Amino acid sequence: MEKRGIALVTGASKGIGAAVASALAKDGYDIWLNYRNDHQSAEKVCKDVESFGGKCLPVSFDVSDSDAVSDTLEPLLKENTPYILVNNAGFAKDTLMALMGDQEWSSVLSVTLDGFFHVTKMVLSGMMRKRKGRIVNIASTSGQSGMPGQVNYSAAKAGLIGATKALALEVAKRNVLVNAVAPGFIETEMTKDLPTEQFMSMIPFGRFGTTREVAGAVRFLCSDRASYITGQIIAVNGGTYM
Numbered sequence: 001m002e003k004r005g006i007a008l009v010t011g012a013s014k015g016i017g018a019a020v021a022s023a024l025a026k027d028g029y030d031i032w033l034n035y036r037n038d039h040q041s042a043e044k045v046c047k048d049v050e051s052f053g054g055k056c057l058p059v060s061f062d063v064s065d066s067d068a069v070s071d072t073l074e075p076l077l078k079e080n081t082p083y084i085l086v087n088n089a090g091f092a093k094d095t096l097m098a099l100m101g102d103q104e105w106s107s108v109l110s111v112t113l114d115g116f117f118h119v120t121k122m123v124l125s126g127m128m129r130k131r132k133g134r135i136v137n138i139a140s141t142s143g144q145s146g147m148p149g150q151v152n153y154s155a156a157k158a159g160l161i162g163a164t165k166a167l168a169l170e171v172a173k174r175n176v177l178v179n180a181v182a183p184g185f186i187e188t189e190m191t192k193d194l195p196t197e198q199f200m201s202m203i204p205f206g207r208f209g210t211t212r213e214v215a216g217a218v219r220f221l222c223s224d225r226a227s228y229i230t231g232q233i234i235a236v237n238g239g240t241y242m
């Protein structure tokens with residue numbers, strides 16, 4: 001397998017991030033695998049990545065903590081610039097707006113938007129200097145259509161979509177391509193406690209998507225075949241929102 005450079009994937013100890021890390025490793029990328037605190041799961045994903053012949057460097061930090069991000073990434077970025085950044089770390093804290101506390105609001109916005117800001121800012125200058133790079137932000141159908149019980153999460157993901165388009169315009173001339181993937185209902189830990197049957201009527205395909213199906217879209221956006229695509233939001237949602 002031809003060596004292609006480094007891909008930094010945030011929130012990659014499980015779920016969509018783990019599938020993205022493995023898919024990019026298959027394409028020949030070494031992985032900087034970020035996660036928050038689940039070391040055991042991160043180790044397992046790293047083993048999977050290495051089975052495709054790539055290197056895997058686990059980097060644990062909270063993407064919403066600007067000091068933690070820079071303390072970890074600064075020394076690494078002195079030596080190398082990732083070609084790919086996938087901003088995937090995120091979580092939901094669902095409740096109705098009338099019942100939502102400050103913490104439920106701010107923590108969900110912070111991991112998505114501050115996380116995007118801190119990590120992207122660190123990596124972007126190297127990409128611009130080298131005049132090449134791919135950034136893929138993992139948004140959500142909730143950020144496109146809105147979802148009751150998810151005012152915080154919908155706001156965060158809609159914000160991320162806005163940031164994707166604005167940044168795409170800023171860095172297009174530097175050959176840094178910025179896109180988003182917006183998954184619908186995907187089988188992961190985040191959705192395992194949802195009353196599945198209740199949501200099925202919203203999904204034309206009649207099933208949840210897999211992490212592999214989301215990773216396929218990310219893989220495409222990071223490939224040579226996507227060299228004229230920027231500022232786009234690719235929905236991977238089984239027809240849930242068009």
Ligand code: NAP
Nearest residue numbers: 011012013015016036037038062063089090140186188190
């Ligand atoms: P998941 O299985 O719960 O995995 C979340 C990952 O994010 C874990 O690796 C976790 O690390 C990491 N993480 C969480 N907070 C973090 C932080 N502050 N700093 C660094 N890492 C952090 O989630 P998922 O379902 O794969 O979701 C991944 C992304 O897809 C999220 O942005 C989510 O909003 C989006 N998404 C998911 C769905 C869905 O249906 N599943 C749909 C649309 C969009 P630890 O394991 O160490 O905690």
